[in-house]
Amino acid sequence: MLNRGLSVYLFPFFNFSEKHPGKALSALKSLHSSTMKIGKDPEMVPGRNRPHRLCLTGFRLVYSVPEPFGRARPPLFINFIHTDMIRRLLLLSFLTVFALASWAQTSETVYLSGTDKDNTVRWDFFCTEGQNSGKWTTIPVPSCWESQGFGNYNYGQDKEKSSEKGLYKHKFTVPNSWKNKKINIVFEGSMTDTEVKINGRLAGAKHQGAFYRFEYDITRLLKFGKENLLEVKVEKMSSNKSVNKAERNADYWIFGGIFRPVYLTAHPKTxxxxxxxxxxxxxxxxxxxxxxxxxxxxxxxxxxxxxxxxxxxxxxxxxxxxxxxxxxxxxxxxxxxxxxxxxxxxxxxxxxxxxxxxxxxxxxxxxGFRTVEVRKGDGVYVNDEKIIFKGVNRHCAYPTSGRTTSPEIDIMDINLMKDMNMNSVRMSHYPPDAHFLDACDSLGLFVLDELAGWQDNYDTEIGKKLVKEMVIRDVNHPSIILWDNGNEKGWNTELDGEFAKYDPQERKVLHPMALHDGMDTQHYKDYAYGIGAFENSKDIYFPTEFLHGLYDGGHGAGLDDHWESVLKHPNAAGGFLWVFADEGVVRTDEGGRVDTHMNYAPDGIVGPYREKEASYYTIREVWTPVHFPVTYLSPSFKGKLKVENRFTYTNLNQCDVEWKLLRYPSPSAKNGKTVEKRGAKATFKDFEPGTAGFLNLDLPNDFAQYDALTISVKDPHGREVISRTWPIQFASELSEKALAKASSDAVNATTEGENIILNSGEVKAVFSAKDGTLLNIENAKGSIPFKNGPKLTLETKVKSVKSFEKDGNQIVEALFEKGFASVRWTMLPGGALELEYDIKDTKGRFDMMGVSWDFPEDPNVTVKWLGKGPYRVWKNRLKGPQFGLWEKEYNNTITGVDWNYPEFKGYHSELYWAKISLGEQSFTVYSKTDGVYLRLYTPALPEKPAHTKAAFPEGNISLMHAIPAVGTKFHPSDELGPQGRKNVHNTWRPYQKSVIGKFVFDFRSSNKKSL
Structure with a gap:
């Protein structure tokens, strides 16, 4: 037997071990040093305090730690290029090494293909239809042939289905020493009907079903010590109608090809x-x-x-x-x-x-040791602890390689999920790569493993075979706690009993999107349905898909309402968002564009290449296991914060806490930097899961002189689970500090026709004498194209406009019969313009409320602001963005289409000040009103936005007091919970009969601090 220390695999031909890593590495380097390449290995995840292991798999030398724990840190690997010299060396070494190792009676594995999308072997290939068809060439294996420029692209819901076939050939040699062994050829996944021949003879019956490991005993077909020919025919469409219905008429991209690895296994006869x-x-x-x-x-x-x-x-x-x-x-x-x-x-x-x-x-x-129980009318328990599933659905997909992925992608995806504070993932809608489940085991995620079947099912005969293949491959993964029998009516109830035949744990079998066996897994029900399920039923409410995240709707939008309801009810089990990543495919037949098939597939929390949308951060905050309920720091705050432990197994005293105080530079400061004052690392007191208490920070006596407080918490493995920043000052206080002392420049007022002109210093402002709106603004550099406002989002009617002087300031005031009560512009000495308006009592319901101006939409526009960012918000997706100093350049991103995040356009919350620049001109607006949103332009609409289209006011730059919510693919926002409903004045601003807005605009071209 091989020892437990250092192992080196020079694959596919020999396998030996060394106790000394340095000697083994030196020996391998001396073989052919010019063929080595150094890079990052995605397959192995280092852990903490574990013995190291050195192994070479295929032509890859991997240095790693066997137990992945905490955040993945990929190690180095060395790839060996195939050369004739290396092949001869391996072949000569093969018999010697196997003779030495044969006594151990272990199984051997030899890959005929590569191991993943980044490590492939070229086979001969012939495609029957579509791109590059009708000729023999080569293709990397594993791969999807569409991604390699062959055949036809096909989305599952297309009416016309592509049906090309792929013919593969590959030559290989096995040693004479294998004559006394049983040799199997194993396919990890092939889409879909697959016929295998060895030396012109069938290996066995054609395999049907794309996502399953299958194998043939080919011992009798092999020529030992000689070259063998492998021939594989893969048919994209199955001859079994139920396979096509279950796998091909689906809401995902349909690919053809040997998309997972192929290898030989050699076992002793016994x-x-x-x-x-x-x-x-x-x-x-x-x-x-x-x-x-x-x-x-x-x-x-x-x-x-x-x-x-x-x-x-x-x-x-x-x-x-x-x-x-x-x-x-x-x-x-x-x-x-x-x-x-x-x-x-x-x-x-x-x-x-x-x-x-x-x-x-x-x-x-x-x-792994763990116990899974489903308790009727209660929930799912693991190790006697009730689980609230914070999960997401995930496809095995990558833009450049289709269904062919890699351990590196798996580790990246799982870390992204865990960074969002998720604890679970559902396989949609087929069993995943085996290495994904390995990573879930080692990094820690609950898994729902799913038999394929998208709104239709396998017939019983083929279904029994595929259930067996799925369960015997995956049965030993501790991460898998439940099985799914198909998806959305894609279950065959005759298969329910098949799972337990191969699973000694007898894990429960779900019917996703059904009320089955006490589990209500209905998909995309509205908020009211959830309340009804909680309050009028004792079934476990466990949606395996909810809040469909089309474009910028869903996911984070509506999650806060849903989650607060989940936490209040005893029969709630959490659920799974749809879906983790936009399923975008690089079209080799369309110049390499990324295609999400209209509005069918741009529904991820992250983009095709894992670009983070705003909802990523909302989910992270809503699902944090360390929850701070406080929304703002009151003047009485002295460093004591309430905290809730929403972990399932972790005491908060196992977590690390860091805090820091921040002081931000003023908008006029050149190259201004944020000043940080860090506190000492701290830990919580004894807080068991499910308990609440207080975190006491040892803040300095002068902490109230700072602008903001940041707290970050890391779990026992060093993963940050929350970082929150609260402003210490109110908006009016910070504005006064930034504005500082007044200027001595005089303020003048003149009237020219129907215009009122105010000027002081270098600033000249022109107002309409009819309605009091700002028509033009100039400084020493010329005109600033910020004008035609404030325009109220509600209907207005002007009563009168007047200009007058008061306390050395010049004022333009408009009185209204409808909408506004009044709008008052005051020019201060030095040229600052102070705006104050009073919006009358509003009755009924409305999408938004605020004021707007015109400003050119130009690619050169930039914004720098103090407030929450850098992502935009909706009324029902306010959590996630953090208070701070942010800056971004213009883009016209459509969420789920362009992936240039964060989007420039939209509503941004908790505005303190913003500096908007265009070319050499800029202006700064300071808010003296708390809770104001900055609106920047109107986002472009995607194709078929469904309920994700939201309201925006006229104009391009707005200061808003109320903003709209956004919906999902299947529901308008008002069906997603209270935060998704329209604004109502008497609940949105209780006891206030009007809305007061106070702002100061600085239009000066200089950087003087005084105004």
Missing amino acids: HIQRVAIDAQANGDFTVDVFTERARKGSSVKAQVKSLDGRNIGEPFTAKVEGRNPKVRLSAKIPNVKPWNPEFPQRYKVEVALSDNGKTKHVINQKF
């Missing part, structure tokens, strides 16, 4: 086929061992170990009984640490098959 584990949180351990050609009385021994090889408990054995290939072993393992997403502790079991004292075969299988 061997262990597989194991199925049931490991409970209390240490109860059962493993079903499936043997092949084991004689009656043969012994099977199991030893549970830590991942670094330490024995946990004693070994335990059982005998093979008669012709039954399954042997069940059980034991009580002492002092185990259960697996959960917050502490994803894993173990491995070494299983050995022996006959007459001679070891025939040994395998190792990783697993």
Whole structure:
């Protein structure tokens, strides 16, 4: 057997081990140093305080840690280029190494393809239709042939289906030493009907079903020590109608090809086929061992170990009984640490098959101890703790490679999910790559693993085969806690009992989008339905899809309302947002554009290349396990903050807390920097999950002189779970500080025709004598194109306009019969313009309220502001953006179409001041009113926006007191909860009969601080 220390795999031809990493690395480098390349390896995730392992897989030398724990930090790898010299060296080494290793009776794996999208092997290829068809060429394997420029692109809901076929050929050699072994060829995934031949002879029946591991025993077909020919025919459309209905008539891109790896496995004739584990949180351990050609009385021994090889408990054995290939072993393992997403502790079991004292075969299988229960009328419990699922649906997809992904992508996606404080992921709508489940086990996510079936199902005969293939591959992953039988009526109820045949844990089987067996997994129900399900039913409410995130709607929009309701009700189990990433595909037939198929696929929280939308940050804040309920710091605040522990397994005293005080530069400061004063790191007191208390910060005596306070919290593994910034000063206080002392320049007023002109210093302002609106503004550099306002979002009617002097200031005041009560412009000495308006009592419901001006929409416009940012907000998606000093340049991004984030256009909350620039001209507006939104232009509309179209006022620059909400693909905003409803004045501004707005505009060209 190989030792537990350093291992080196020079693949596909030999496998040996060394105890000294330096010697092994030097030996490999000396082989052919000119063929080495250094890069990052996505397959291995380093952890903390684990022994290191050095291995080369394929032509890849990997240095890594076996137990991924905490945030992934990919290590170095060395790729070896295929050269004739290397091939000859490997072939010569092959017999020697296998002769040395054969006594160990372990299985060997040789990849005929590459391992992922970034590590491929070229095979001969012929495509029958579409791009580059009708000729033999080569293609990388694994891959989707559309992404390599072959065949036709096809979205599942297209009426016309592409039906090209792909023919593959590949030559390979196996050694003579394998003659006494059983050789299987294994396909991890092929879309979809797949026929396999070895040396012109069929390996077995055609496989149907795209997303499943399947294999053939090809021992009898091989020529040992000689070249063999592999031929594979892949048909994009299946000859089985139910397979097409389940997999092809779907709401996702349809690809063709061998999209997951292909490899050979060599087993001893007498061997262990597989194991199925049931490991409970209390240490109860059962493993079903499936043997092949084991004689009656043969012994099977199991030893549970830590991942670094330490024995946990004693070994335990059982005998093979008669012709039954399954042997069940059980034991009580002492002092185990259960697996959960917050502490994803894993173990491995070494299983050995022996006959007459001679070891025939040994395998190792990783697993985790954990107990899953579904309690009727209550919820899902893991390790006796109730779970509120904070989850998302995920496709296995990447823009440049379709369904062919990589461990690097998996690790990136899982880290993005965990950074959003998610604890779970649902596979949509098929089983994922095996390496994704490995990463969920090691990094920590609950998984719903799903049999394919999108609104239609497999027939029973094919379905039974595919359930078996899915479950026996995935059964030992501790991350998988529930099975899904299809999606949205894509279930075949005759298959429900099939899952338990291969799963000793007997995990519950869901019917996503149905009320089934006490679990209400309905999709896209409105807020009222949820309240009804909570208050009028005892079924567990567990939507496996909700808040469909089309374009910039859904996801974060409506989540806060939904989540507060979830946390209040005992039969709520959380749910899964739709969907993680926009499923955009790089079209090789259309010049490389990224296609999301109209409004079918731009529904992710992140973009195709994982660009973060605003909802990413909203979800992160709403789902934080360390929740600070305080919305603002009152004048009585002295450093004591209420906090709630919303973890499931983590005490807050295991988390680190950091705080800092911030002082921001004024808008006129050249190269001004934010001043930070950091406090010492701290920890919480004893806060068990589900409890609340107070965090006491040791703030300095002068903390109130600063502008803002930031608190960040990291979990026990160093992952930040929340960072919140609260302003210490009110907007009016900070504005007064930035405005500072007044100027001595005189203020003058004149009337020219129907215009009133005010000037002081370099600033000249022209107002309409008819309605008091600003018509033109000039400074020493010329005209600033900010004009024609304030225009109220409500209907107005002017009563009178007058100009007068008061206390050395010049005033233009308009009185109104309707809309405004009054609008008053005051020019201060030095040229600053103070605006104060009074909006009359508004009755009824309205989308928005505020005032607007015209300003050119120009690609050169930039904005720098103090407020919440950098992302825009909606009325029902206010959480996420953080208070701070932000800056961004103009873009015309359509969310889910362009992915240049953050979007420039839209509503931005908690405005203190903003400096808007165009070319050499700029102006700054200071808010003396709290809770004001800055609106920048009107976002362009996407194609078929559904309910994600929201209201915007006339003009281009606005100061808003109330803004609209946004909907989802299936619901208008008012059906998503209270925050999604229209504004009502008497609840939005209680006890106020009017809305007062106070602002100061600085139009000067100089950078003088005084006004």
